Amino acid sequence: MSDRPNRGISITETGGPEVLVHDDLPEPTPSPSQVVVDIAYAGVNFIDTYHRIGLYPMEFPFTPGLEGAGTISAVGDDVEGFAVGDRVAWSGSIGSYAVRKPAEPDTLVHVPDDVPLKTAAAVMLQGLTAHYLSTDTFPIRPGQNVLIHAGAGGVGLLLIQIAKLKGAEVFTTVGNEEKALLAKGAGGDHVILYRDVDFAAEVTDIAGHRPIDVVYDGVGKTTFEEGISVLKPRGMMVTFGNASGPVDPVSPLDLMRNGSLFLTRPTLFDYVATPAELRWRATDLFAWIEGGDLDVRIGATYPLADAGAAQNALESRQTTGKVLLVP
Numbered sequence: 399m400s401d402r403p404n405r406g407i408s409i410t411e412t413g414g415p416e417v418l419v420h421d422d423l424p425e426p427t428p429s430p431s432q433v434v435v436d437i438a439y440a441g442v443n444f445i446d447t448y449h450r451i452g453l454y455p456m457e458f459p460f461t462p463g464l465e466g467a468g469t470i471s472a473v474g475d476d477v478e479g480f481a482v483g484d485r486v487a488w489s490g491s492i493g494s495y496a497v498r499k500p501a502e503p504d505t506l507v508h509v510p511d512d513v514p515l516k517t518a519a520a521v522m523l524q525g526l527t528a529h530y531l532s533t534d535t536f537p538i539r540p541g542q543n544v545l546i547h548a549g550a551g552g553v554g555l556l557l558i559q560i561a562k563l564k565g566a567e568v569f570t571t572v573g574n575e576e577k578a579l580l581a582k583g584a585g586g587d588h589v590i591l592y593r594d595v596d597f598a599a600e601v602t603d604i605a606g607h608r609p610i611d612v613v614y615d616g617v618g619k620t621t622f623e624e625g626i627s628v629l630k631p632r633g634m635m636v637t638f639g640n641a642s643g644p645v646d647p648v649s650p651l652d653l654m655r656n657g658s659l660f661l662t663r664p665t666l667f668d669y670v671a672t673p674a675e676l677r678w679r680a681t682d683l684f685a686w687i688e689g690g691d692l693d694v695r696i697g698a699t700y701p702l703a704d705a706g707a708a709q710n711a712l713e714s715r716q717t718t719g720k721v722l723l724v725p
């Protein structure tokens with residue numbers, strides 16, 4: 399265990415980024431079934447902002463952050479399969495905006511020696527999301543037309559690459575020219591600046607009437623309805639996030655009127671429901687990284703004390719790829 403005191407972020411009330419207070423935290427000691435991890439990097443995710451503003455209710459006070467990577471520094475007596483010094487990563491263990499945290503072994507995966515902890519922290523939550531969306535929610539088949547919103551974001555850049563690995567034709571939307579270059583570099587075939595043009599009209603211009611097999615929509619409120627309008631009959635709308643706000647209620651009859659569409663609102667935690675499923679998906683991601691098939695872009699790294707600035711950047715569309723915190 400490092401001899402640095404445990405410090406991290408505490409939240410005692412809902413609010414803006416200013417409610418993220420950098421403070422002393424209790425020194426974690428593992429229960430017999432837990433380990434303690436020295437955190438090298440913590441991931442910043444949209445869900446952290448939903449916890450902060452109360453969209454996904456939490457009990458206060460709490461330390462935010464579900465994702466990170468680090469080294470095990472203490473092991474409870476009953477823990478099997480993990481030892482002090484092991485390099486591990488996680489995507490579903492709250493309290494990651496800290497120097498150290500206790501963790502349940504079932505939430506951890508081992509990080510291969512040739513994958514840096516920085517990359518591991520950057521790929522866990524958004525990478526596992528891109529994996530389940532493309533492999534299970536709507537298993538992409540070669541030649542299918544896929545529309546991915548916010549293609550230069552954390553999930554977006556990874557999902558574009560995985561969709562291309564699976565042989566899709568990728569349509570993707572982005573907020574500005576710099577993001578367009580990144581989405582193109584990740585393999586996007588048709589990159590649409592959806593703040594400048596009507597993306598549904600653009601998709602139709604490129605590929606004709608209702609050409610899309612699946613829409614992956616993490617933007618939510620501002621894109622959902624138009625996304626429905628570009629789907630093929632029996633296509634699938636995967637609404638998986640609320641970056642622009644939650645989607646309004648939908649009538650099942652609208653799905654019928656638009657061509658017997660499928661609608662799903664998935665969350666990662668149901669797709670890593672067992673340790674075996676978590677490790678299977680993570681193993682795929684690490685193998686793609688090791689094989690050079692998946693590039694993990696880290697767009698920004700902030701000191702842990704600046705977590706508020708990091709969340710503010712994410713919420714105000716200033717980031718690309720992954721945002722990390724360094725304790």
Ligand code: NDP
Nearest residue numbers: 444527548551552553572573616638639640641642665666
């Ligand atoms: P991103 O890095 O993609 O950041 C969000 C992006 O959304 C922005 O950069 C911006 O890109 C776009 N956006 C469009 N409108 C807005 C708006 N009004 N305010 C803010 N951003 C906007 O974030 P993540 O990759 O972390 O997450 C993407 C989405 O996926 C989020 O909604 C998140 O909640 C969701 N998610 C869902 C999971 C699940 O299992 N259901 C798991 C992980 C993430 P641009 O400028 O190009 O428009």
